[in-house]
Amino acid sequence: MHARTVKIAGVVVALAAAGPVHGQSGPGYNTYGAPGLIDMPSALMRPDGELAFTSSHFRNQTRNTLTFQFAPRLTGSFRYSPLYDIRGGGPSGTGDVFDFIFDRSFSLQYQLFDETDRRPALAIGLNDFLGTGIYSSEYLVATKTFGDRFRVTGGIGWGRLGSANGFDNPLGVFSDELKDRDDVEFRGGGEVSNVALFSGDAAFFGGVEYRLNDRTWLIAEYSSDDYAPEDGTAFDQKTQYNFGISYQANDYINIAANYLYGSEFGIRATFALNPQNRPSGSGRDPGPPPVRPVPASSPPPGLPASVIQSTEAALAAEGLGLHGIALQGDRVTVEIENTRYSATAQAIGRTARVLTQTMPAGVGTFTVTPINRGIRGTSATIARGTMERYEFELDQTWESYARTRFDEGPDPLAPLPGRYPAFSYSIAPYLAEALFDPDDPLRVDVGVSLLASYEPAPGLIVSGEVRQRLFGNRDESTRESTSVLPRVRSESNIYQREGETTLHRLYGAYYFQPGETVSARITAGYLEPQFAGVSAEVLWSPPASRLSYGVEINYAQQRAFEQDFDLRDYDIVTGHASVYYDMGNGYFAQVDAGRYLAGDWGGTLSVERRFDNGWEIGAFATLTDVPFEDFGEGSFDKGILLTIPVDWITGQPSRDTINRTIRPVQRDGGARLSVPGRLYGIYADQSVEDYTADWGRFWR
Incomplete structure (x- = not known):
């Protein structure tokens, strides 16, 4: 075992006997956009609910990461990285060299113990377990703070984090299968790694952080990553030591400059916000009307x-x-x-x-x-x-x-x-983006939309939206679909290209309540940009229950690329049975099972965290009977759900929200019809659980 490996091992052992802690914040994020030092992870968690975007770069390596502190001990990251001169074969770097790729990967970190006076924080992490496999690794890491200025981190890693000066896996005593690690195939993304977790050689990593002042930290680390897929192609690695300086510019922005692996200079910038902290405090609502006391009296016979x-x-x-x-x-x-x-x-x-x-x-x-x-x-x-x-x-x-x-x-x-009939309309700008196209990862259109709504009677609504694109580049995508499934989503770029003035939606809907705890909906028309049809839904919400149940059935026919009134030949009947579960403390789960737009059968699991101020952040995954190889790039449908309330941004009262679904890739398998005004969102907004969470604003 190398002498420097022994030194790092000694750091890990010494952490257990560390002295008193004086809590303080630190640089927080590493080049992977996860809690860490420079290139290595740490065991610290970010503030609960924090949402951060990190972009880092050094020679031929650019990593863009969205990280969410989903729970006090659980951190999740989605990473999108343009990389040059990368060998396939995962951490071993034994495959062919790719001139350029867009790499997508997911990471999770869970803190087993937080830091106390006598023990360090301890966390376990998984990198790139749903992705191409380039960054595939696992680790166990500890972090301890000494005094007000000094912090030490040490850990042991496997996979990519066990590749520099590695040694026999200590977990091999439990199973021979953990002693060796197979080469990771260069996956198309989305497949769970076929390599046993925490297998193969292990290696130690670690580092120290020193706070110069309230805004500035100096960092030094020893990396256990030998950069096999990049060394000699993307850049030349000369040492395992990295050095950096991190500066907290303000409450939201942290920037860092690093000297990496004895040969490269790099930079990192992180923008972090917490949905629980409004920029405008509690808001700029106009003052409420005062309560007017009156003397006691007999009830009136009626209301004039x-x-x-x-x-x-x-x-x-x-x-x-x-x-x-x-x-x-x-x-x-x-x-x-x-x-x-x-x-x-x-x-x-x-x-x-x-x-x-x-x-x-x-x-x-x-x-x-x-x-x-x-x-x-x-x-x-x-x-x-x-x-x-x-x-x-x-x-x-x-x-x-x-x-x-x-x-x-x-x-x-x-x-x-x-009161009826009622008519309303609005004219507003819109922004529509197309993400993660291999030819151009960000395409954006800007335009103006006309929205109108007519309500002839309670529960009966006719609504429509017409859009006019003013400028943008979504129409520049010429990539052709290679899908072997019915092309229900993989030709979205053609809709974006052909649609200049479009009928975005035009539908009629009838909402009614056949029972005290049962709601129903029937919707028909041009339901979304790519499909028209008829949709029927029933939702049952038992009283005093965290569970709700729904059933939806749809007949859908594909719309013309121009998004006018014309339809194409493809049509299908789809439907789902759904279970909604309020887990408490702002966490919600939803399971949908049924038939999707391409005719495939399967289910979707969604988990969301909803904040009292209207923010919603979650993730979903859909598995159907479509084999991964037939699904194509990404292997199965998955993504991140994000809802931002406009009043959180402006401070002015508003029910408007910004809703985005961030998918690594959009394919045809697991595609569901987008029906406006589904019932559960309406029910949840008017439930006693919603009132309880928001009752602090009753007197506002």
């Missing part, structure tokens, strides 16, 4: 038209539509349509404030029921006295929540006269 009109006008000033109103005894029931606030609890709170101003003195109880597309949400009933008593109390949030009753509410109300 003037009271209804003043209530409607006051709610409209708060961005809320009065759908219906009724008085029974001393209780007034209102149905509202929330068009302004991302938190339904805030809409309920504003409604209750308005009712204290407009209702006669004898009305002592308010029941507020939100309604969206004809689907009624959970009702909230609160006493007028609670509004008066707790408006200025220190613990007003908890006290008002504890005194509010949530249930299915009374029977639906008749709409106010003149």
Whole structure:
């Protein structure tokens, strides 16, 4: 064993007996965009919920990484790397040399223990277990802080991280299969590695970090990566030592300069934000109307038209539509349509404030029921006295929540006269991107869209969107599909190329509730840019249950490339059975099983984290009966889901969101019809669980 390997091993052993810790932040991200030193990982976690984009470069190596701290101990990364002069064969670098490739890889790191006064933080990680295999590796790493300025990291790696000055795998005592590691085939991406994890030679790595001041860190590390796929082709590696300096420019941006492997200079920049931290604090909402106390009185015999009109006008000033109103005894029931606030609890709170101003003195109880597309949400009933008593109390949030009753509410109300028909429209810019084309990884179109909606009756909606592209380069893609499946998605570039002025969507939908806990939808028309058809859905949400169940069936026919009214010959019946599970603490899971657009059968698993302010970040994977080789590049459909609420950015109340699905590659297998206005999103936004999570905004 080499002397320097012994020294690194000693660092790992010494960490267990480390002294007291004084917590501080550090550079945080390495060149792979994961928690680490320079090129090596560390055992530290980023703040819970942090979302970061890292771009790093040194000779022929560019790595672009999106990393999310999905849970306090779990970090996930998706990496997209333009690489030059790379040998195939994974970490061993024994294959042919590729002049240029776009490499895609996924990484996971889980912290087994956090740092305490007596022990280091300890984490385990997997690199490139779903990708081409170039960065395939596993590791166990420990990190310990000494005082206010000094931090030490040491670890043991396998695969690529066990390739420099390696030694026999200590895990070989448990199984002979772990003693050797087969060469990783240069996969097309998406296939799980066929190599046993933590197998083959192992090697030690480690490093130190020293804080010069609150913004600047000096870093030195010993790397266990011998860069076999790159050494001698992409660059010349001379040593295993790396040195760097990291600078925290502001709350969001960290930059670093590195000297790598005795021959190369490199740079790294990381932009990190936390969805839990609004740039504008709690927002710039206009102040709510005050609560107006009134003396006790007998219930009125009815509501005069003037009271209804003043209530409607006051709610409209708060961005809320009065759908219906009724008085029974001393209780007034209102149905509202929330068009302004991302938190339904805030809409309920504003409604209750308005009712204290407009209702006669004898009305002592308010029941507020939100309604969206004809689907009624959970009702909230609160006493007028609670509004008066707790408006200025220190613990007003908890006290008002504890005194509010949530249930299915009374029977639906008749709409106010003149409420229907309703018409609305808007003109807005749009931005549409196409990612990860091997010829050009980022293509963008910018244009203007006209959206219009007509509601002749409750739950009945006719909606459409016309788009005009102004400029962009999505039409420059000329790559032809090689799919052996029906080309339901792999010719998306032709739709982007042929569509100048397009009918993006035009459909009619009817929403109704056949039972108290059952919602239904029927939608027909030009449902998305590539398909028209008819879709029917039923959602059952049992009371007091974390589970909901849905069934959807669709008939879809492919649209013409020009995205006008013409249709193509391909048509299919698809459908899915779905289970939705609220895991608590903002985590949600969804399983869909059924038939997809190419006629394949299978299932999709989606896991999301939803923040109280409207952010949603998750991932999904779809496996069907299409073999990996028939699916093509990527092997199966997978991606990242991202929803950003506009009010988080602007600070102004809004229900608009920016929704993106980031796929490493779009193929035909596992493709699902994109139907607007599916039921679960409407239900979840108006459920008692949603109110509970957002009740802190009830008094806003």
